[in-house]
Amino acid sequence: MDTKLGSFSVEIPHYVVESSVEYRTIRRPTVFESMALKLISEFQRHEVMSGMSVCEIFESQLGVSSTDGVLKAAMEEISTVQMIRFESGGSVEKCPLKHLGLTDEGRKFLKTGQLPSRPKYQKVWHVYSPLTGKLVGRARHISAPTQIDINSGTGAEDGQRRWETFVDELHPSDQSAAVRAMLKEERHEWISENTVIGKIESRVLEVRPENHELTLMCSSDGTMSLKSKNRALDSWLERMDPEFVWNHIIGPAVCSGNVSVLPDLGHAAVRDARSVSLLTTVLKGNRADPPGGRSFYACTDETRLERTSATVKILVREKNHPYAGYVQERTGDEGLFLGVGVPESAFPAGLSGIYIENGTTEPRLELKGVVWLYWGGQPRQVEVFVDAGDCRSAPLWIELGRSIDGRLIGGGNEAELALTSLWKGGARAIWKWQDQIPASSGGVLGFVESAKGFYSWMRRLKGNEQLRWIEDWSNAMNVALERCISINGYPKYSIELIKGVVFDLEKIGFRREASVMEALVECCDRISNVEEIKMFRFIAGEGFDIPVKMFKESILNEWISVISSGRDVSGSVYGPHAYAKIMIELSRAYKAVHRDIGLLNIHQVKSGDFDFRSVTPSALNAALKWLDVTHPDRLVFRNPVSDSHYENSQLTRLRREVEEWLDVVSSRFAPREEEGRRVVVLDSNALMDDRVTALSVNESDVLVIPAPVFDELERLKNSGDQRKAGRVRAANRLLVSEKFSWRIQNLDEDTVRRLLGGLDAGIVDNQILATAGYYKLNDVILVSGDNNLRAKAVSFGVRVMSPGEYLNAGKGSSAKGKGGKRK
Numbered sequence: 001m002d003t004k005l006g007s008f009s010v011e012i013p014h015y016v017v018e019s020s021v022e023y024r025t026i027r028r029p030t031v032f033e034s035m036a037l038k039l040i041s042e043f044q045r046h047e048v049m050s051g052m053s054v055c056e057i058f059e060s061q062l063g064v065s066s067t068d069g070v071l072k073a074a075m076e077e078i079s080t081v082q083m084i085r086f087e088s089g090g091s092v093e094k095c096p097l098k099h100l101g102l103t104d105e106g107r108k109f110l111k112t113g114q115l116p117s118r119p120k121y122q123k124v125w126h127v128y129s130p131l132t133g134k135l136v137g138r139a140r141h142i143s144a145p146t147q148i149d150i151n152s153g154t155g156a157e158d159g160q161r162r163w164e165t166f167v168d169e170l171h172p173s174d175q176s177a178a179v180r181a182m183l184k185e186e187r188h189e190w191i192s193e194n195t196v197i198g199k200i201e202s203r204v205l206e207v208r209p210e211n212h213e214l215t216l217m218c219s220s221d222g223t224m225s226l227k228s229k230n231r232a233l234d235s236w237l238e239r240m241d242p243e244f245v246w247n248h249i250i251g252p253a254v255c256s257g258n259v260s261v262l263p264d265l266g267h268a269a270v271r272d273a274r275s276v277s278l279l280t281t282v283l284k285g286n287r288a289d290p291p292g293g294r295s296f297y298a299c300t301d302e303t304r305l306e307r308t309s310a311t312v313k314i315l316v317r318e319k320n321h322p323y324a325g326y327v328q329e330r331t332g333d334e335g336l337f338l339g340v341g342v343p344e345s346a347f348p349a350g351l352s353g354i355y356i357e358n359g360t361t362e363p364r365l366e367l368k369g370v371v372w373l374y375w376g377g378q379p380r381q382v383e384v385f386v387d388a389g390d391c392r393s394a395p396l397w398i399e400l401g402r403s404i405d406g407r408l409i410g411g412g413n414e415a416e417l418a419l420t421s422l423w424k425g426g427a428r429a430i431w432k433w434q435d436q437i438p439a440s441s442g443g444v445l446g447f448v449e450s451a452k453g454f455y456s457w458m459r460r461l462k463g464n465e466q467l468r469w470i471e472d473w474s475n476a477m478n479v480a481l482e483r484c485i486s487i488n489g490y491p492k493y494s495i496e497l498i499k500g501v502v503f504d505l506e507k508i509g510f511r512r513e514a515s516v517m518e519a520l521v522e523c524c525d526r527i528s529n530v531e532e533i534k535m536f537r538f539i540a541g542e543g544f545d546i547p548v549k550m551f552k553e554s555i556l557n558e559w560i561s562v563i564s565s566g567r568d569v570s571g572s573v574y575g576p577h578a579y580a581k582i583m584i585e586l587s588r589a590y591k592a593v594h595r596d597i598g599l600l601n602i603h604q605v606k607s608g609d610f611d612f613r614s615v616t617p618s619a620l621n622a623a624l625k626w627l628d629v630t631h632p633d634r635l636v637f638r639n640p641v642s643d644s645h646y647e648n649s650q651l652t653r654l655r656r657e658v659e660e661w662l663d664v665v666s667s668r669f670a671p672r673e674e675e676g677r678r679v680v681v682l683d684s685n686a687l688m689d690d691r692v693t694a695l696s697v698n699e700s701d702v703l704v705i706p707a708p709v710f711d712e713l714e715r716l717k718n719s720g721d722q723r724k725a726g727r728v729r730a731a732n733r734l735l736v737s738e739k740f741s742w743r744i745q746n747l748d749e750d751t752v753r754r755l756l757g758g759l760d761a762g763i764v765d766n767q768i769l770a771t772a773g774y775y776k777l778n779d780v781i782l783v784s785g786d787n788n789l790r791a792k793a794v795s796f797g798v799r800v801m802s803p804g805e806y807l808n809a810g811k812g813s814s815a816k817g818k819g820g821k822r823k
Helices: 031-043 054-061 068-080 104-112 157-169 176-185 231-239 242-254 267-271 279-283 302-307 395-407 414-419 426-439 443-487 495-506 514-522 530-540 553-564 578-597 599-607 617-629 649-668 707-717 722-735 749-755 764-774 787-795 803-808
Strands: 003-027 084-086 100-102 120-129 134-138 195-218 224-228 275-278 294-299 312-318 330-332 335-342 351-357 364-375 378-390 636-638 643-645 679-682 702-706 741-745 780-783
Touching: 003 157, 003 176, 003 242, 003 267, 003 279, 003 378, 031 054, 031 068, 031 100, 031 104, 054 068, 068 084, 100 104, 120 176, 120 195, 134 176, 157 242, 176 195, 195 242, 224 231, 224 242, 224 364, 242 279, 242 364, 242 378, 267 364, 267 378, 275 279, 279 378, 294 302, 294 443, 302 312, 312 395, 335 395, 335 414, 351 395, 395 414, 414 426, 414 443, 426 443, 443 495, 443 514, 495 514, 495 530, 514 530, 530 553, 553 578, 553 649, 578 599, 578 617, 578 649, 599 649, 617 649, 649 749, 679 764, 702 707, 702 764, 707 722, 707 741, 707 764, 749 764, 764 780, 764 787, 780 787, 780 803
Parallel strands: 003 275, 294 312, 312 335, 679 702, 679 780, 702 741
Antiparallel strands: 003 120, 003 195, 084 100, 120 134, 195 224, 275 378, 294 351, 330 335, 351 364, 364 378, 636 643
16 A cells, blocks of 8 residues: 655646737738739830829829829728839829739739738737647736746745746747647637738747646655546656656755664565654644644754744753753643653654644654655655654653653642643552642642642543543542641631632532531621622532521511512522521412502501401401511520521511501401301391291301391381281291301491491491401401392492302301402
């Protein structure tokens, strides 16, 4: 299999040929031109007419006058185009015929009837290619001077001489015939079907270098060959003399002139190499780093180190060299630069460098020297740059590892520690870093910077093997961090700083193990606001129960401010912790007070301006819940020194106002019944309803009979209406059955007016309605068959039912008719 030695560019001269072209355009003659030629031809030797001029013949013999101007122009034209000979001075149109004669062109005209025009001249340019040996196309117009430009070569003196020789040897011969042939195929504005091309004079005006890419190959037996992407160039190379090709094309590309100082690498070095490059290309600086870049590069040439983009650059010197360690160590974002000395015996012949490509861990040896190969059957020296492949077993690589490891006996920076992984593996380099870091200064912040630096270098040098060492790295980082915190005495840092520490460490493989998280929590200052508890929750994790000693009183005040503004506090407590449940209960209780009581109603109670419609069982529940969650025994602030009752002016004020509201409500309304029992206020028509008197009342309900209803029943019993009287007696049997709990409620007029907002207390319906309002702290229902009374009750927020609805509701069921909705 052929080995690619390298690619290089060669400039092949192409010649711009300038041609001066003489041409004429054939046309038909005018009448005067045609007659003049015929007169000269027929009467030149006529006895009489030979002594006459053409002008005289036109006037005397043909009777044409005033022709001087026309004849003069015609005669001058045929004379100019060399159709006649003019042997005497004066004007040709006035010259006697005997002094005129036809030329060969004139006699040809008499046969063809075509007259040539005056000759014209035009310049054209073409490109001559030595690869094809012919003109290959037209060139653009050239306005430069006419001397040959031969300064398009390499620019160096030797290169200039080779270029001039190259140009001379490939210089084309006269191309006039080729130009004539090209003009027949080309289109020009000045060429038509009547154009006749005359003389052509051609010359080389300019030499233009045309760049071609060539690839030099070497077979297994050491024979070189050239390849290109241009078939014409390949064919030309095969036709040319091998010595010419070597001297002008291959030789300059493969020899720098320093052969005497380069070692002979032998043909085997090329045959077994991973890759080969031409040394001349490398020396010109055209050799770039590998496509993936280098992570490590060590060589003996500091200039080459500066040119490479490798992360780690090591200048290698002999161990006893007086300047072996003169390179000042430089570590930074741009990389690591070290000077290292190794024994002279470790240097291979032709050493150029050792490198590791990004994304790999295989060290590769680079050599430079000469090899003997064949061209044209003759041995030739070629300067090469050889990538010899993996060199883990090479003495130089082993000595480099020893030298760098020796530098770390007393410690080293993160770059040097990571560098040892190239020889000892990722795990051992990590352990070395782990052992060194706890004793370093800088505390937690210093640890973070060291960990980030070391991880970054490991990624650069061992990135493709990360799955192999990342587990060791995560374990080592946790162990080292915990030890670092312990050794430094658990110093206190702001929560924001610790959050930044965790955030940075997680990006480089940190795992939240319990022991190290507890150590980090110990380093946190106490939490003073919601933003800090949010950051702390990020640090400690979702399930971590934050100790109460971590809270400052200021964060409780902030939570209370959120609650007092009516916003939901659950999104800012970030539990679990001891205060989370308390604050959520406070928030819910506060919202219930606002929703079911309202601050306006609380203030109205205090001022004596009271609307009984605002009092509901849910309002009473909200008040009782608020007093429960704000009890001093439940609001205890715990700090690292002692526990104390938490005092907050907003909570205290609202608690006092709710207590006052509850006192007023309790004094003006009936007390609450047992849990699950409804209060049913019955109108007279409900008591007299057959369905009610049929003992169909729910046994758990407490029946309340307003005093005016009893008065009305007594009046109906004694009215003489037997039907009504019978219903009254049935109602009385219901009340004395002892199956139901019932009572008579008598309200004075002031209470009625107060509960109904000033309505007439003397009206029976108002007294019944006031009785239902008096029991509003309970689940109260007004049962009446009077549509007007039910409508009025709904307007006051009292729940109402007709007798049929009440009986159908079922025992213990919720009522269908709710306050505020008309039935």
